[in-house]
Amino acid sequence: MLHTLAIANYRSLRELIVPLGQINVITGANGSGKSSLYRALRLLAESAQGRLVGTLAQEGGFPSTLWAGPENISRAMKRGEVPVQGTVRKEVISLKLGFAADDFGYAIDLGLPEQAPDDPSFFLKDPHFKRECIWAGPVLRESVLLADRDHSLCKVRNGRDWQILSRHVPPYDSLFSHCADPLRAAEVLALRERMRAWRFYDHLRSDAQAPARQAQIGTYTPVLAHDGGDLAAALQTIRELGRGEEMDAAITDAFPGARIEIVVENSRFSVQMWQSGLLRPLSAAELSDGTLRYLLLVAALLSPRPPELLVLNEPETSLHPDLLPALARLIGAAAAHSQVIVVSHAARLVTALSRLREAQVLQLEKELGASRLLDQTPLDRPAWQWPVR
Template sequence: MLSTLAIANYRSLRSITLPLGRLNVITGANGSGKSNLYRALRLLAETAQGNVVGALAREGGLLSTLWAGPEHITQRTQRGEVPIQGTARQEPAALKLGFAGEDFGYAIDFGFPPPPKDFPTAFRFDPEIKCESIWAGPFLRLQNTLVERRGAMARVRDGRSWRVIAEHLSVFESIFSQMADPERAPEVMALRESIRGWRFYDHFRSDADAPARLSQLGTRTPVLSHDGRDFAAAWQTIREIGDDQSLNASVQDAFPGAKVEVIADGGRFSLYFSQHGLLRPLSTAELSDGTLRYLLWIAALHTPRPPPLMVLNEPETSLHPDLLPALARLIVHASKRSQIWVISHAPRLIADLESSPDCNTIQLEKNLSQTEVAGLGMLDEPAWHWPER
């Protein structure tokens, strides 16, 4: 489980360090930075997938994602005594992402490459990785650092000394792509596999052509895909190897008297929904957007292979308000097996989630265009140190 998330110079997140719990609810007004926090977490997940620089490029490049305000904001500026003024940059551009968890912590620092000396290049704005660190404990210290990467060189802790294991790393790829060796750097491999297990669900499709509405060839599916294309197969997998009793209870909680059935015909799987008062079951093609989305959430949150972290971005979309209490109970139940992030601006869903003693509410607000956590003072932030370049 992650205990701390730290981000610096990513869009509106100029400098933010968040304490995390088992169930985290991210809320705030429109434009407060919820989407930026979600995108920063997805970018962190890309470090373990091998294409973090490509992910930055899809967001518009490092120039587009860097904090656009002044390097330093003084108390006089915050009080409105002096205007915000741009000055010449004094420090190197640095986009930093990191987290601390129960086992390991990790941080990465992106910057621009130095001006080429030998030949011109058209890729001078490609971000490169300046440094990375893996450590044990709640925050980075020299004594608990396990793996340290600076530029093209990386070293690992070897007793009380250090051992260099790479001197020619690509500065455009993370250590997870180049050093995941179970013998030379087991911490890198263990952390990479943990991050690869993070799961993101962002707005299931429910339009007329949505994959979840169609009959599909199916195989055992312990993890529902992000677009729901294997919906029926995932539901049947839960029936056979997951918690079938809890699955049925979740359907009854939201739709009393209803029943879900999966029919497999020649390898093609179809899901049908029966409800009190109907003479025949409805296929997924006939379901309302809200009913289909809710059933997809049931399948996603009852996965027989629970991830270390599951992030739900605005799960209330297209749901009737009367379904939100049942959705909250579904999410709280899932948080017993996985750490959950819920990004939402639905007051009823937030209130129901906050009734759980495990809920950690993070309310974001804007101050001089930078995202801050409401009520979180400097002394309330978790201890955090960034690795040095």
């Protein structure tokens, strides 16, 4: 389980050290930094997939993702005695991401490439990996480092000594892409595979052309697709692999008297829903956006192959407020098998989730453009140490 998430200089997250538990509810006003925190967590996952630089480019390029405020905010600025203003930069440009889990920790330091005056490259705004570290235990220290990437040099711990894996790691690639050796760097490989298994849901489609409304070729589907296109197969897989009673209970909890049926014609699976008082079932194409989205969340949260980490971004979208307590109970059921992070601004969902055992609500607020955790003092922050470039 992750117990600390650390972000520095990413959008409004000037420096945020977040304590994590089994169920984490990230909330706050519009513009408080919820989406930035979610995207930062996705960037960490993208590093294990080898897509971090490309994802930053899709966000508008590396420079546009950096903290846009002053390097330091003085007490006089906080008190309003002087205007917020920049000073002469003393530190290098850096975007830092990291986490600490029960057994491993990981951190990245990204910066701009070192540019020669006559360099003709078109990619001088792409970020470079300046430092990457994997360590054992809750806090980074030299004595617990397991893998260390410093610019193009990657080395791993070998007893009391270090073994160099590569001197030529490309600056735009993570060590996960080049140093995950099953014999010489088993910890790197293990952490990469665990991070690749993290599951994010923020693009479940319920619009009129959503794939979930159409019949689809079905196979065993223990993990719902990111857009929900294989909904029917995923629901049938849940039933056949032993969680059918939980699925039926979750649907009845939200829609009393309702039940779902999976219809197969010419190997194509489709969803039908029987509702109380109706003489025929409704096809997926006839369901409201909110009803379909709830079924998608049921398929995502009751997966027969639960991930170590499950992250939901605004799952309340399209749902009627009366469905939010049922959604909270569904999330609580998922938390029995996965660590869950929910990003939401729906007060009713946040309140319902806060009543769950092992749930914590983390509220973000802005102070002079920088996101911070409400009521967090320096003494409340988890212990954290960034790698030194």
